[in-house]
Amino acid sequence: MTVHTPTTTALALHPNVAVRPEPFGALAYHYDTRRLVFLRHPALVDVVHALADHDDVAATFDALAVEDRLRGPFERAIANLIDAGIVVERATHEDHRS
Amino acid sequence: MTRLADQMKRGLDAPICLTWELTYACNLDCVHCLSSSGRRDPRELSTDEALRVIDELRAMQVFYVNIGGGEPMLRRDFFTIIDYATTSGVGVKFSTNGTYIDDAAARRLAAMDYLDVQISIDGADADTNDLVRGRGSWATARRAMDALAAADFGEFKISVVVTRENVTQLDDLLAIADAYGAQLRITRLRPAGRGADTWHRLHPTDAQQRDLYHWLLAHGDRVLTGDSFFHLNALGDPLPGLNLCGAGRVVCLIDPIGDVYACPFVIHDEFRAGNVRDPGGFAAVWRTSDLFAELREPESAGACASCGAYDACQGGCMAAKFFTGLPLDGPDPECVSGHGADALAAAGVAPRPDQDHSRERALAAAAAVPVTLGRR
Numbered sequence: 001m002t003v004h005t006p007t008t009t010a011l012a013l014h015p016n017v018a019v020r021p022e023p024f025g026a027l028a029y030h031y032d033t034r035r036l037v038f039l040r041h042p043a044l045v046d047v048v049h050a051l052a053d054h055d056d057v058a059a060t061f062d063a064l065a066v067e068d069r070l071r072g073p074f075e076r077a078i079a080n081l082i083d084a085g086i087v088v089e090r091a092t093h094e095d096h097r098s
Numbered sequence: 099m100t101r102l103a104d105q106m107k108r109g110l111d112a113p114i115c116l117t118w119e120l121t122y123a124c125n126l127d128c129v130h131c132l133s134s135s136g137r138r139d140p141r142e143l144s145t146d147e148a149l150r151v152i153d154e155l156r157a158m159q160v161f162y163v164n165i166g167g168g169e170p171m172l173r174r175d176f177f178t179i180i181d182y183a184t185t186s187g188v189g190v191k192f193s194t195n196g197t198y199i200d201d202a203a204a205r206r207l208a209a210m211d212y213l214d215v216q217i218s219i220d221g222a223d224a225d226t227n228d229l230v231r232g233r234g235s236w237a238t239a240r241r242a243m244d245a246l247a248a249a250d251f252g253e254f255k256i257s258v259v260v261t262r263e264n265v266t267q268l269d270d271l272l273a274i275a276d277a278y279g280a281q282l283r284i285t286r287l288r289p290a291g292r293g294a295d296t297w298h299r300l301h302p303t304d305a306q307q308r309d310l311y312h313w314l315l316a317h318g319d320r321v322l323t324g325d326s327f328f329h330l331n332a333l334g335d336p337l338p339g340l341n342l343c344g345a346g347r348v349v350c351l352i353d354p355i356g357d358v359y360a361c362p363f364v365i366h367d368e369f370r371a372g373n374v375r376d377p378g379g380f381a382a383v384w385r386t387s388d389l390f391a392e393l394r395e396p397e398s399a400g401a402c403a404s405c406g407a408y409d410a411c412q413g414g415c416m417a418a419k420f421f422t423g424l425p426l427d428g429p430d431p432e433c434v435s436g437h438g439a440d441a442l443a444a445a446g447v448a449p450r451p452d453q454d455h456s457r458e459r460a461l462a463a464a465a466a467v468p469v470t471l472g473r474r
Contacts, residue, residue, distance in 0.1 A: 018159060018161060018187065020111070020112065020159035020161070021111070022105075022110055022111055023105065023108070023110075023111070024102070024105040027110075027114065027161075029161035029162075031161070031187075031189060031212055034162070034189070034214070036114065036161070038102060040102060
Protein backbone atom coordinates (compact mmCIF):
# COMPACT_ATOMS: atom_id res chain seq x y z
CA MET A 1 0.00 0.00 0.00
CA THR A 2 1.37 3.39 -0.95
CA VAL A 3 -0.18 6.68 -0.03
CA HIS A 4 1.22 9.44 -2.20
CA THR A 5 0.04 12.42 -0.19
CA PRO A 6 0.10 11.40 3.46
CA THR A 7 0.02 15.07 4.44
CA THR A 8 -3.60 15.34 3.36
CA THR A 9 -4.93 12.05 4.67
CA ALA A 10 -6.46 11.27 8.05
CA LEU A 11 -4.19 8.71 9.69
CA ALA A 12 -3.83 6.67 12.85
CA LEU A 13 -1.73 3.89 14.30
CA HIS A 14 -3.02 0.46 13.33
CA PRO A 15 -4.98 -0.93 16.29
CA ASN A 16 -2.70 -4.00 16.49
CA VAL A 17 0.47 -1.94 16.73
CA ALA A 18 2.30 -1.41 20.02
CA VAL A 19 4.79 1.43 20.50
CA ARG A 20 7.57 1.07 23.07
CA PRO A 21 9.57 4.15 24.11
CA GLU A 22 13.34 3.86 23.74
CA PRO A 23 16.18 6.36 24.32
CA PHE A 24 16.40 7.07 20.57
CA GLY A 25 12.64 7.32 20.00
CA ALA A 26 10.56 4.16 19.99
CA LEU A 27 10.06 0.70 18.59
CA ALA A 28 6.77 -0.02 16.86
CA TYR A 29 5.65 -3.63 16.53
CA HIS A 30 2.80 -4.87 14.36
CA TYR A 31 1.31 -7.98 15.95
CA ASP A 32 -0.38 -9.12 12.72
CA THR A 33 2.60 -8.89 10.39
CA ARG A 34 5.31 -9.34 13.10
CA ARG A 35 7.07 -6.32 11.64
CA LEU A 36 9.30 -4.27 13.90
CA VAL A 37 9.98 -0.67 12.92
CA PHE A 38 12.22 1.96 14.51
CA LEU A 39 10.94 5.46 15.17
CA ARG A 40 14.22 7.33 15.32
CA HIS A 41 13.28 10.64 16.89
CA PRO A 42 11.38 11.31 20.13
CA ALA A 43 9.32 14.04 18.44
CA LEU A 44 8.32 11.60 15.69
CA VAL A 45 6.91 9.30 18.36
CA ASP A 46 4.72 12.13 19.65
CA VAL A 47 3.55 12.85 16.10
CA VAL A 48 2.66 9.24 15.42
CA HIS A 49 0.62 9.01 18.62
CA ALA A 50 -1.14 12.30 17.83
CA LEU A 51 -2.08 11.46 14.22
CA ALA A 52 -5.43 10.03 15.31
CA ASP A 53 -6.44 13.35 16.90
CA HIS A 54 -5.91 15.54 13.84
CA ASP A 55 -7.21 15.80 10.29
CA ASP A 56 -3.91 15.01 8.60
CA VAL A 57 -0.15 15.03 9.01
CA ALA A 58 0.18 18.78 8.43
CA ALA A 59 -2.42 19.54 11.08
CA THR A 60 -0.63 17.18 13.46
CA PHE A 61 2.69 18.95 12.82
CA ASP A 62 1.02 22.31 13.50
CA ALA A 63 -0.68 21.11 16.66
CA LEU A 64 2.61 19.77 18.04
CA ALA A 65 4.61 22.75 16.76
CA VAL A 66 7.04 20.46 14.91
CA GLU A 67 10.06 22.40 13.68
CA ASP A 68 10.09 23.06 9.94
CA ARG A 69 13.42 21.32 9.43
CA LEU A 70 11.96 18.09 10.83
CA ARG A 71 8.77 18.06 8.75
CA GLY A 72 10.33 16.70 5.54
CA PRO A 73 12.14 13.80 7.24
CA PHE A 74 9.06 13.04 9.37
CA GLU A 75 6.81 12.97 6.28
CA ARG A 76 9.13 10.43 4.70
CA ALA A 77 9.21 8.41 7.92
CA ILE A 78 5.41 8.41 8.06
CA ALA A 79 5.22 7.29 4.42
CA ASN A 80 7.44 4.33 5.38
CA LEU A 81 5.22 3.58 8.36
CA ILE A 82 2.23 3.53 6.01
CA ASP A 83 4.06 1.12 3.71
CA ALA A 84 4.76 -1.11 6.72
CA GLY A 85 1.09 -1.02 7.75
CA ILE A 86 2.05 0.54 11.10
CA VAL A 87 0.15 3.74 10.29
CA VAL A 88 -3.12 3.40 8.34
CA GLU A 89 -5.73 5.66 6.85
CA ARG A 90 -8.65 6.26 9.15
CA ALA A 91 -12.18 7.37 8.57
CA THR A 92 -12.35 11.14 9.06
CA HIS A 93 -14.66 12.90 11.49
CA GLU A 94 -16.77 14.00 8.51
CA ASP A 95 -17.17 10.37 7.49
CA HIS A 96 -18.44 9.50 10.94
CA ARG A 97 -21.04 12.25 10.82
CA SER A 98 -22.37 11.35 7.37
CA MET B 99 28.19 1.97 11.31
CA THR B 100 24.83 3.68 11.33
CA ARG B 101 23.57 5.82 14.14
CA LEU B 102 20.83 3.29 14.80
CA ALA B 103 23.33 0.47 15.23
CA ASP B 104 25.28 2.68 17.64
CA GLN B 105 22.11 3.26 19.62
CA MET B 106 21.34 -0.44 19.69
CA LYS B 107 24.84 -1.19 20.92
CA ARG B 108 24.19 0.99 23.95
CA GLY B 109 21.26 -1.26 24.75
CA LEU B 110 17.50 -0.93 24.76
CA ASP B 111 15.10 -0.47 27.67
CA ALA B 112 13.89 -4.01 27.04
CA PRO B 113 15.13 -6.76 24.74
CA ILE B 114 13.78 -7.08 21.20
CA CYS B 115 14.64 -10.72 20.89
CA LEU B 116 14.23 -12.65 24.10
CA THR B 117 14.71 -16.40 24.16
CA TRP B 118 13.12 -18.30 27.01
CA GLU B 119 13.98 -21.93 27.41
CA LEU B 120 11.13 -23.44 29.40
CA THR B 121 12.75 -26.73 30.27
CA TYR B 122 15.98 -28.67 29.94
CA ALA B 123 13.89 -31.83 29.49
CA CYS B 124 14.03 -33.25 25.98
CA ASN B 125 13.11 -36.53 24.34
CA LEU B 126 15.88 -36.04 21.79
CA ASP B 127 19.64 -35.85 22.19
CA CYS B 128 20.79 -33.64 19.30
CA VAL B 129 24.55 -33.55 18.98
CA HIS B 130 24.66 -29.75 18.64
CA CYS B 131 22.15 -28.86 21.40
CA LEU B 132 23.06 -25.37 22.66
CA SER B 133 21.70 -26.11 26.12
CA SER B 134 22.92 -29.74 26.47
CA SER B 135 19.30 -30.65 27.16
CA GLY B 136 17.89 -33.99 28.17
CA ARG B 137 16.95 -34.11 31.85
CA ARG B 138 14.59 -31.71 33.55
CA ASP B 139 16.21 -29.47 36.16
CA PRO B 140 14.28 -29.83 39.45
CA ARG B 141 14.74 -26.09 40.08
CA GLU B 142 12.67 -25.29 36.95
CA LEU B 143 10.37 -22.25 37.26
CA SER B 144 6.92 -23.22 38.52
CA THR B 145 3.82 -22.39 36.50
CA ASP B 146 3.14 -19.41 38.74
CA GLU B 147 6.71 -18.14 38.42
CA ALA B 148 6.51 -18.53 34.64
CA LEU B 149 3.30 -16.49 34.49
CA ARG B 150 4.92 -13.77 36.62
CA VAL B 151 7.77 -13.62 34.09
CA ILE B 152 5.17 -13.03 31.38
CA ASP B 153 3.62 -10.25 33.50
CA GLU B 154 7.03 -8.60 33.60
CA LEU B 155 7.58 -8.99 29.87
CA ARG B 156 4.19 -7.41 29.23
CA ALA B 157 5.02 -4.49 31.54
CA MET B 158 8.34 -3.99 29.72
CA GLN B 159 6.54 -4.20 26.35
CA VAL B 160 8.53 -7.14 25.11
CA PHE B 161 6.48 -7.74 21.98
CA TYR B 162 7.22 -11.41 21.57
CA VAL B 163 9.28 -14.16 23.12
CA ASN B 164 11.09 -17.06 21.47
CA ILE B 165 10.26 -20.12 23.52
CA GLY B 166 12.48 -23.17 23.35
CA GLY B 167 14.17 -25.75 25.51
CA GLY B 168 14.77 -28.63 25.70
CA GLU B 169 11.48 -29.61 24.21
CA PRO B 170 9.08 -26.97 25.57
CA MET B 171 5.98 -29.07 24.89
CA LEU B 172 7.18 -31.54 27.51
CA ARG B 173 6.10 -29.07 30.18
CA ARG B 174 2.63 -30.05 31.32
CA ASP B 175 1.71 -26.38 31.63
CA PHE B 176 3.00 -25.56 28.14
CA PHE B 177 -0.39 -24.49 26.81
CA THR B 178 -1.17 -22.58 30.02
CA ILE B 179 2.02 -20.57 29.57
CA ILE B 180 1.63 -19.79 25.87
CA ASP B 181 -2.09 -19.03 26.24
CA TYR B 182 -1.29 -16.58 29.04
CA ALA B 183 1.47 -14.92 27.01
CA THR B 184 -0.43 -14.52 23.75
CA THR B 185 -3.55 -13.19 25.46
CA SER B 186 -1.35 -10.75 27.44
CA GLY B 187 0.06 -9.18 24.28
CA VAL B 188 3.34 -11.08 24.43
CA GLY B 189 3.48 -12.96 21.13
CA VAL B 190 5.06 -16.42 21.14
CA LYS B 191 7.31 -18.14 18.67
CA PHE B 192 8.22 -21.57 19.94
CA SER B 193 10.71 -24.08 18.70
CA THR B 194 9.90 -27.75 18.90
CA ASN B 195 11.09 -31.04 17.51
CA GLY B 196 7.46 -31.79 16.69
CA THR B 197 7.08 -34.98 18.71
CA TYR B 198 4.04 -33.67 20.59
CA ILE B 199 2.26 -31.98 17.68
CA ASP B 200 -0.41 -34.51 16.84
CA ASP B 201 -3.64 -33.58 15.05
CA ALA B 202 -5.33 -32.37 18.24
CA ALA B 203 -2.36 -30.22 19.30
CA ALA B 204 -2.08 -28.82 15.77
CA ARG B 205 -5.74 -27.77 15.81
CA ARG B 206 -5.28 -26.15 19.22
CA LEU B 207 -2.21 -24.24 17.99
CA ALA B 208 -4.00 -23.21 14.80
CA ALA B 209 -6.80 -21.63 16.85
CA MET B 210 -4.41 -19.27 18.70
CA ASP B 211 -3.46 -15.74 17.69
CA TYR B 212 0.05 -14.23 17.86
CA LEU B 213 1.62 -17.66 17.80
CA ASP B 214 4.37 -18.90 15.51
CA VAL B 215 5.60 -22.48 15.50
CA GLN B 216 9.07 -23.46 14.41
CA ILE B 217 9.81 -27.12 13.66
CA SER B 218 13.48 -28.05 13.78
CA ILE B 219 15.10 -30.27 11.17
CA ASP B 220 18.77 -30.38 10.30
CA GLY B 221 18.76 -31.88 6.85
CA ALA B 222 16.63 -32.27 3.74
CA ASP B 223 16.41 -36.05 4.16
CA ALA B 224 16.17 -38.53 7.01
CA ASP B 225 19.78 -39.68 6.79
CA THR B 226 21.28 -36.20 7.04
CA ASN B 227 18.82 -35.05 9.71
CA ASP B 228 18.94 -38.12 11.90
CA LEU B 229 22.73 -38.09 12.14
CA VAL B 230 22.40 -34.85 14.11
CA ARG B 231 18.98 -35.16 15.73
CA GLY B 232 18.68 -38.90 16.27
CA ARG B 233 17.05 -41.84 14.58
CA GLY B 234 13.43 -41.33 13.65
CA SER B 235 13.47 -37.58 14.32
CA TRP B 236 13.03 -36.74 10.63
CA ALA B 237 9.83 -38.75 10.33
CA THR B 238 8.57 -37.24 13.59
CA ALA B 239 9.18 -33.68 12.39
CA ARG B 240 7.49 -34.36 9.06
CA ARG B 241 4.43 -35.78 10.85
CA ALA B 242 4.20 -32.57 12.89
CA MET B 243 4.44 -30.47 9.72
CA ASP B 244 1.73 -32.59 8.10
CA ALA B 245 -0.47 -32.10 11.16
CA LEU B 246 0.01 -28.33 11.12
CA ALA B 247 -0.78 -28.21 7.40
CA ALA B 248 -3.88 -30.38 7.89
CA ALA B 249 -5.04 -28.08 10.70
CA ASP B 250 -4.62 -25.02 8.44
CA PHE B 251 -2.15 -23.51 10.87
CA GLY B 252 -0.88 -21.23 8.12
CA GLU B 253 2.73 -20.27 7.62
CA PHE B 254 4.74 -22.17 10.21
CA LYS B 255 8.53 -22.08 10.22
CA ILE B 256 11.09 -24.77 9.50
CA SER B 257 14.29 -24.15 11.40
CA VAL B 258 17.63 -25.52 10.27
CA VAL B 259 21.07 -25.21 11.83
CA VAL B 260 23.51 -25.02 8.93
CA THR B 261 26.19 -27.73 9.07
CA ARG B 262 28.90 -29.12 6.84
CA GLU B 263 26.47 -31.95 5.94
CA ASN B 264 23.34 -29.95 5.09
CA VAL B 265 24.77 -26.73 3.64
CA THR B 266 24.53 -28.32 0.19
CA GLN B 267 20.81 -28.99 0.74
CA LEU B 268 19.59 -25.41 1.15
CA ASP B 269 17.65 -25.48 -2.13
CA ASP B 270 16.01 -28.75 -1.12
CA LEU B 271 15.15 -27.36 2.32
CA LEU B 272 13.61 -24.30 0.70
CA ALA B 273 11.57 -26.60 -1.54
CA ILE B 274 10.28 -28.51 1.50
CA ALA B 275 9.25 -25.24 3.12
CA ASP B 276 7.58 -24.06 -0.09
CA ALA B 277 5.65 -27.32 -0.38
CA TYR B 278 4.09 -26.66 3.03
CA GLY B 279 3.65 -22.94 2.48
CA ALA B 280 6.10 -22.64 5.37
CA GLN B 281 8.98 -20.24 5.90
CA LEU B 282 12.55 -21.52 6.07
CA ARG B 283 14.78 -20.27 8.88
CA ILE B 284 18.48 -21.11 8.85
CA THR B 285 20.88 -20.26 11.65
CA ARG B 286 24.53 -20.62 12.42
CA LEU B 287 25.99 -23.66 14.19
CA ARG B 288 27.56 -22.58 17.48
CA PRO B 289 30.10 -24.47 19.57
CA ALA B 290 27.86 -24.18 22.66
CA GLY B 291 26.39 -26.93 24.83
CA ARG B 292 26.90 -30.34 23.20
CA GLY B 293 27.90 -28.35 20.12
CA ALA B 294 31.22 -27.64 21.83
CA ASP B 295 32.17 -31.25 21.10
CA THR B 296 30.74 -31.48 17.58
CA TRP B 297 31.32 -28.02 16.13
CA HIS B 298 34.82 -28.82 14.91
CA ARG B 299 33.57 -31.56 12.61
CA LEU B 300 30.18 -30.06 11.73
CA HIS B 301 30.79 -26.37 11.05
CA PRO B 302 30.84 -25.41 7.36
CA THR B 303 34.19 -25.31 5.59
CA ASP B 304 35.59 -22.03 4.25
CA ALA B 305 34.41 -22.89 0.73
CA GLN B 306 30.97 -23.78 2.06
CA GLN B 307 30.77 -20.47 3.92
CA ARG B 308 31.37 -18.63 0.64
CA ASP B 309 28.65 -20.69 -1.03
CA LEU B 310 26.32 -19.98 1.89
CA TYR B 311 26.99 -16.23 1.63
CA HIS B 312 26.12 -16.21 -2.06
CA TRP B 313 23.05 -18.36 -1.45
CA LEU B 314 21.91 -15.87 1.19
CA LEU B 315 22.50 -12.93 -1.16
CA ALA B 316 20.28 -14.67 -3.71
CA HIS B 317 17.59 -15.97 -1.34
CA GLY B 318 17.97 -13.89 1.82
CA ASP B 319 14.68 -12.10 1.27
CA ARG B 320 12.82 -15.44 1.47
CA VAL B 321 14.50 -16.96 4.51
CA LEU B 322 14.84 -15.96 8.14
CA THR B 323 18.31 -16.10 9.65
CA GLY B 324 18.05 -14.52 13.09
CA ASP B 325 20.74 -12.23 11.63
CA SER B 326 23.13 -14.97 12.67
CA PHE B 327 25.48 -14.91 9.67
CA PHE B 328 26.78 -11.36 9.93
CA HIS B 329 30.36 -12.67 10.14
CA LEU B 330 29.95 -13.48 6.42
CA ASN B 331 29.52 -9.78 5.60
CA ALA B 332 33.29 -9.49 5.29
CA LEU B 333 32.86 -11.27 1.93
CA GLY B 334 31.18 -8.29 0.25
CA ASP B 335 27.76 -6.68 0.18
CA PRO B 336 26.07 -6.94 3.56
CA LEU B 337 23.38 -9.53 4.16
CA PRO B 338 19.96 -8.25 5.24
CA GLY B 339 19.52 -7.71 8.98
CA LEU B 340 21.22 -6.22 11.99
CA ASN B 341 24.97 -6.38 11.63
CA LEU B 342 25.98 -6.61 15.26
CA CYS B 343 26.29 -8.94 18.21
CA GLY B 344 23.09 -8.29 20.14
CA ALA B 345 24.14 -10.11 23.31
CA GLY B 346 22.91 -8.17 26.34
CA ARG B 347 22.02 -5.24 24.08
CA VAL B 348 18.93 -6.35 22.19
CA VAL B 349 19.05 -10.08 22.94
CA CYS B 350 19.16 -12.28 26.01
CA LEU B 351 18.20 -15.71 27.29
CA ILE B 352 16.11 -16.79 30.27
CA ASP B 353 16.93 -20.41 31.06
CA PRO B 354 14.54 -22.95 32.65
CA ILE B 355 15.61 -22.13 36.21
CA GLY B 356 15.30 -18.39 35.61
CA ASP B 357 18.97 -17.62 35.04
CA VAL B 358 19.46 -14.76 32.58
CA TYR B 359 22.31 -15.07 30.09
CA ALA B 360 23.59 -12.59 27.51
CA CYS B 361 22.42 -14.74 24.60
CA PRO B 362 21.16 -18.27 23.88
CA PHE B 363 24.63 -19.39 22.82
CA VAL B 364 26.54 -18.60 26.01
CA ILE B 365 25.04 -20.68 28.78
CA HIS B 366 28.10 -20.34 30.98
CA ASP B 367 28.60 -18.70 34.35
CA GLU B 368 30.78 -16.02 32.80
CA PHE B 369 27.79 -14.70 30.85
CA ARG B 370 25.13 -15.08 33.55
CA ALA B 371 23.68 -11.67 34.42
CA GLY B 372 21.27 -12.69 37.20
CA ASN B 373 18.05 -14.59 37.84
CA VAL B 374 14.40 -13.64 37.37
CA ARG B 375 13.87 -14.79 40.99
CA ASP B 376 16.26 -12.05 42.22
CA PRO B 377 14.76 -8.89 43.79
CA GLY B 378 13.61 -6.64 40.94
CA GLY B 379 13.01 -9.61 38.69
CA PHE B 380 13.95 -9.78 35.04
CA ALA B 381 13.67 -6.01 34.51
CA ALA B 382 16.37 -5.33 37.10
CA VAL B 383 18.66 -7.89 35.52
CA TRP B 384 18.16 -6.41 32.06
CA ARG B 385 18.58 -2.80 33.16
CA THR B 386 21.16 -2.91 35.94
CA SER B 387 23.31 -6.02 35.75
CA ASP B 388 27.05 -5.33 35.63
CA LEU B 389 27.52 -7.87 32.84
CA PHE B 390 24.99 -6.24 30.52
CA ALA B 391 26.37 -2.77 31.30
CA GLU B 392 29.78 -4.05 30.24
CA LEU B 393 28.44 -5.60 27.03
CA ARG B 394 26.85 -2.25 26.14
CA GLU B 395 30.18 -0.43 26.31
CA PRO B 396 31.91 0.17 22.96
CA GLU B 397 33.95 -2.95 22.25
CA SER B 398 37.56 -2.99 21.21
CA ALA B 399 38.38 -4.40 17.78
CA GLY B 400 41.49 -5.92 19.35
CA ALA B 401 43.44 -8.07 16.94
CA CYS B 402 40.87 -7.18 14.22
CA ALA B 403 41.64 -3.43 14.40
CA SER B 404 44.02 -3.57 11.46
CA CYS B 405 41.61 -5.58 9.27
CA GLY B 406 39.68 -3.61 6.66
CA ALA B 407 36.67 -5.89 7.03
CA TYR B 408 36.01 -5.20 10.72
CA ASP B 409 33.23 -2.69 10.05
CA ALA B 410 31.54 -5.31 7.89
CA CYS B 411 31.79 -8.34 10.20
CA GLN B 412 32.12 -6.70 13.63
CA GLY B 413 34.50 -9.45 14.65
CA GLY B 414 31.74 -12.05 14.49
CA CYS B 415 30.10 -14.05 17.27
CA MET B 416 31.14 -13.70 20.90
CA ALA B 417 29.89 -17.18 21.80
CA ALA B 418 31.75 -18.84 18.92
CA LYS B 419 34.95 -17.21 20.11
CA PHE B 420 34.40 -18.00 23.77
CA PHE B 421 33.74 -21.72 23.36
CA THR B 422 36.66 -22.18 20.96
CA GLY B 423 39.10 -20.53 23.36
CA LEU B 424 39.60 -17.38 21.28
CA PRO B 425 39.92 -13.87 22.73
CA LEU B 426 36.60 -12.01 22.54
CA ASP B 427 38.29 -9.01 20.91
CA GLY B 428 39.79 -10.99 18.04
CA PRO B 429 38.61 -12.83 14.96
CA ASP B 430 35.68 -15.24 14.85
CA PRO B 431 36.78 -18.91 14.49
CA GLU B 432 34.98 -18.88 11.14
CA CYS B 433 36.52 -15.57 10.01
CA VAL B 434 36.09 -15.56 6.24
CA SER B 435 39.40 -13.78 5.78
CA GLY B 436 41.16 -16.80 7.22
CA HIS B 437 42.24 -15.20 10.49
CA GLY B 438 40.12 -17.66 12.48
CA ALA B 439 42.15 -20.68 11.48
CA ASP B 440 45.38 -19.04 12.62
CA ALA B 441 43.76 -17.90 15.83
CA LEU B 442 42.41 -21.41 16.52
CA ALA B 443 45.86 -22.86 15.99
CA ALA B 444 47.18 -20.48 18.65
CA ALA B 445 44.16 -20.70 20.97
CA GLY B 446 44.46 -21.72 24.58
CA VAL B 447 42.24 -24.30 26.24
CA ALA B 448 38.61 -23.57 25.38
CA PRO B 449 36.26 -23.07 28.35
CA ARG B 450 33.94 -26.05 28.74
CA PRO B 451 30.16 -25.56 28.87
CA ASP B 452 29.57 -25.64 32.63
CA GLN B 453 26.23 -27.41 32.58
CA ASP B 454 25.18 -30.74 31.15
CA HIS B 455 21.61 -31.98 31.26
CA SER B 456 22.20 -34.80 28.78
CA ARG B 457 20.49 -38.09 29.50
CA GLU B 458 22.99 -40.33 27.74
CA ARG B 459 25.98 -38.74 29.38
CA ALA B 460 24.37 -39.00 32.77
CA LEU B 461 24.04 -42.71 32.20
CA ALA B 462 27.57 -42.95 30.87
CA ALA B 463 28.91 -41.01 33.83
CA ALA B 464 27.01 -43.21 36.25
CA ALA B 465 28.34 -46.30 34.52
CA ALA B 466 31.85 -44.92 34.76
CA VAL B 467 31.77 -44.62 38.55
CA PRO B 468 34.42 -47.04 39.72
CA VAL B 469 33.03 -50.03 41.49
CA THR B 470 35.17 -51.54 44.19
CA LEU B 471 35.31 -55.26 43.79
CA GLY B 472 36.36 -57.47 46.62
CA ARG B 473 35.54 -60.54 48.61
CA ARG B 474 32.51 -60.34 50.78
